[in-house]
Amino acid sequence: MRDMRQAFGATVSDLVEEDESVAVVLAEISTSYFERAMAAHPERVVDVGIMEQTMVGVAAGFAMEGFHAIAHSLSPFMAERPYEQLKLDFGYQGLGGTFVGVGGSYDYASSGGTHHAPADAGVMLGIPGMEVLIPGHGDEMSALLRATYANGRPTYVRASVVTNAEAHRAEPSRIEVLRRGADATVLAFGPMLDRTVAAAEGLDVTVAYATSLRPFDAAGLASIVAEGSLLVTVEPFYEATAAPVVTAALADRPIRYVSIGVPRAFIHAYGEPEDLDADVGLDAAGIGRRFRGLLPIR
């Protein structure tokens, strides 16, 4: 199984071959996936070195000339360090482009907080028009990239080291309902699906899956959250990142809404992502405890 980073490298390398209007701008990260593309198309597959502001600016220059620009780095250096370049060079200028950040939240747990980025999806939503995709599997990464790279809109793709075991039919703005129940609706984003399904085992809840925050399947969510019911989102980024889109989708009805996500505090611990999941209650056991605390006792 290809992980999301491998899938990104393979898919974008294929797109470079298939579509001469694709331009890739890298900042030393993941260049090993693009050796073939850089050798074959050095004029439009460029590694600028460790300069993320310029990486995004150069990508914008390609976009100004009609190219489908794709830029990539680790999540903190893709979403946060060059934030103003994403906001102005792409957002304000009305340009399309694809920005793939790998290592959201604390995927690179042992690297410490300088390499954590649980804010990535939230800050990207702060750029008007920026679409935010959250694949949960390598095959979903490939499908979402192919579906969006040439749509003329700026798109942030949150790649994760953590992956679900099986791919789903990922489309932007599509919520998939995996099972139906009576006590609550649980909406898992991207790589949180498998642990959410495990946590919900034995509970009478609807479980649904989303791979995008913007565009968001508002109608799909409204169809599975009844007036007066409980909605729980399980998010791989900061808790309540999805709140703006979820509450907007359900503005016409009173509901109870709880978000389970990464707590809004810096983390000063190391190890594997699974270790930090356990620390903050985002492993299946921790999510299960939160579910049982929220649901009626039967």
Added chain:
Amino acid sequence: MDTRTVTLADVRTLMARATGDEKHEESTTSAMDALWVLYDRVLRIDPTDPDADDRDRLIVSKGHGPAALYAILAAKGFFPAEWLDRFLEHDGHLGSHPDRTQVPGIEASTGSLGHGLPMSIGVALALRAKGLRAQRTFVLCGDAELNEGSNWEAILLAPQLALGNLTLLVIDNHSSILTMGPWPERIGSFGWDVHVVDGHDHDALDRAFRIRHADVPTAVVADVPEGEW
């Protein structure tokens, strides 16, 4: 006004139309001569088809004080001179920082410093990727704008990409609180061909703008008196 025979005096008249006394702080004189030489003698851009693929590109990175730029664009026929009457007004198109989505002939929306030079590298690379070998990319920065670190990323990068089709124009009105010169030594040490000229000498500017190497980017520093904005 015949856009083929328009003069810099006409431009000054148009700029006054835009700025008036009450908006003088939004006018600019430091970049006027360099911009005029570019649009009158150097850039190959058809005002009636400002998005044509075979045009030269100019990104005005600093974005500040765009009245001279607007006046030149109006004089050359990119948009009606009447637009200048509504400079900074709610019902107009011309703000104190140019917006590519609003103004024909504006390549990039700028104003936040340090964005244009990296974008110009992308444009220069894109021209090369499209096989547009004769076309050139110019980018205008201010001396104080070059305090911003993103510019130095780009100054490091452009020579290593062998971007002979890129020219950096620095309007040096000595507004930086940090010492920026000597320009030839500083920018030249990164691999640029640097020329410092009198920023009001049209022939000197013209000669410098016409320098183009196969694989070395050029920097033209237009020196103007301190305090000239």
